[in-house]
Amino acid sequence: MNNKTEMNETKNTQRTMLPEPTLRRLPWYLAYVTMLDNLHVEHVSSTQISKELNVDASQIAKDLSFLNIKGKTRIGYDVHKLVKELTDFLGFKKKHNAVVIGAGNLGAALMQDKGLSQYGLDIVAGFDVNPDLVGTTMCGIPVYGIDELAQRQQEYNASIAILTVPVEHSQQMANTAIDCGIKAIWNFTPFRIKAPDDIVITNTSIYAHLALIYNRMGTRK
Amino acid sequence: MNNKTEMNETKNTQRTMLPEPTLRRLPWYLAYVTMLDNLHVEHVSSTQISKELNVDASQIAKDLSFLNIKGKTRIGYDVHKLVKELTDFLGFKKKHNAVVIGAGNLGAALMQDKGLSQYGLDIVAGFDVNPDLVGTTMCGIPVYGIDELAQRQQEYNASIAILTVPVEHSQQMANTAIDCGIKAIWNFTPFRIKAPDDIVITNTSIYAHLALIYNRMGTRK
Numbered sequence: 001m002n003n004k005t006e007m008n009e010t011k012n013t014q015r016t017m018l019p020e021p022t023l024r025r026l027p028w029y030l031a032y033v034t035m036l037d038n039l040h041v042e043h044v045s046s047t048q049i050s051k052e053l054n055v056d057a058s059q060i061a062k063d064l065s066f067l068n069i070k071g072k073t074r075i076g077y078d079v080h081k082l083v084k085e086l087t088d089f090l091g092f093k094k095k096h097n098a099v100v101i102g103a104g105n106l107g108a109a110l111m112q113d114k115g116l117s118q119y120g121l122d123i124v125a126g127f128d129v130n131p132d133l134v135g136t137t138m139c140g141i142p143v144y145g146i147d148e149l150a151q152r153q154q155e156y157n158a159s160i161a162i163l164t165v166p167v168e169h170s171q172q173m174a175n176t177a178i179d180c181g182i183k184a185i186w187n188f189t190p191f192r193i194k195a196p197d198d199i200v201i202t203n204t205s206i207y208a209h210l211a212l213i214y215n216r217m218g219t220r221k
Numbered sequence: 222m223n224n225k226t227e228m229n230e231t232k233n234t235q236r237t238m239l240p241e242p243t244l245r246r247l248p249w250y251l252a253y254v255t256m257l258d259n260l261h262v263e264h265v266s267s268t269q270i271s272k273e274l275n276v277d278a279s280q281i282a283k284d285l286s287f288l289n290i291k292g293k294t295r296i297g298y299d300v301h302k303l304v305k306e307l308t309d310f311l312g313f314k315k316k317h318n319a320v321v322i323g324a325g326n327l328g329a330a331l332m333q334d335k336g337l338s339q340y341g342l343d344i345v346a347g348f349d350v351n352p353d354l355v356g357t358t359m360c361g362i363p364v365y366g367i368d369e370l371a372q373r374q375q376e377y378n379a380s381i382a383i384l385t386v387p388v389e390h391s392q393q394m395a396n397t398a399i400d401c402g403i404k405a406i407w408n409f410t411p412f413r414i415k416a417p418d419d420i421v422i423t424n425t426s427i428y429a430h431l432a433l434i435y436n437r438m439g440t441r442k
Contacts, residue, residue: 112330190251
């Protein structure tokens, strides 16, 4: 086992570009160990996590090697410390300012989801073209006209734009957001956004997930 | 080209178990061609779609071969027909009854997202344990106590449960839903749900997507 080298290479690496599958699994581990922590369980092994989550134990050990935590032989990881390390590592403790672009339907829904702030996402404002929405607040969050984005950005300095506009406006609104200094776009539209390389684009394709459910239900009857 | 065989094998296949990547891409095509249709564009080639969406043209042709539509040489696909075929094929035209389990935060948000019904998802009821929520309605959708699920299911006969409960209740609530005849679980919790093979589980890991955004932003500065 020359895990040591890997550990050294990847310690203090909040800024390491983690593999996407690892980033997908780490929140599963966090969910599970948070549950254990609430039940006052003190230690957990990768074998235990493996049984519960159906992920290979060696994969779990590898994923967790990115973190600044070491399991003890025969005892496993300190649960409380693991919760803390995972939360920090995933960026859920830090506050990230975000704006919602498109404050109808899904956009409005996300503005009303208080759960996101527990994961470090602080929605500070919404933007829309609909005169019925502009000037209102949703759960205390103000909604402005989209033409105010540049000006408001100076005030809020948000780094993330949550894109929930109708698909035909996706690209144009993404461009506007980027021009206003947005660094990452969380794209909920089914449109493939094009952006410069230094802009982070993450797609959450809820309609594709629906299509997947429908298809799988159809074939499993 | 022996595309013919493939076409024959896969025609009339609303019930074919499609590859997940194909199911992820089809909604992108739909979004794009819907836009073209709104602009009264009549034909589109896979090459054109390819340029717009950064997907290989041969991959697009292959994905679209699952559908009951054929492109014409040098002209391409009929845009209007492609919109209709994709919408039907993805199940967005059909009505699918769904219940939300966990009507706080994200659950409430999804109940208020009228956009989902345009994609065939009809949320008919919410369920929760919170006495402040039970007995209320959200956008006209009633919220019941979770103990009423079995009884209400007889009335609603929903096939899909949208799971938005706190992580420590995920598995138990999934079990309850399955016992009540739910066929598919759209899991928004970070917990890995275990279920019998004939139950469809689809995970939408929005917190994992947040972790991905945070990580990528950190490494790109």
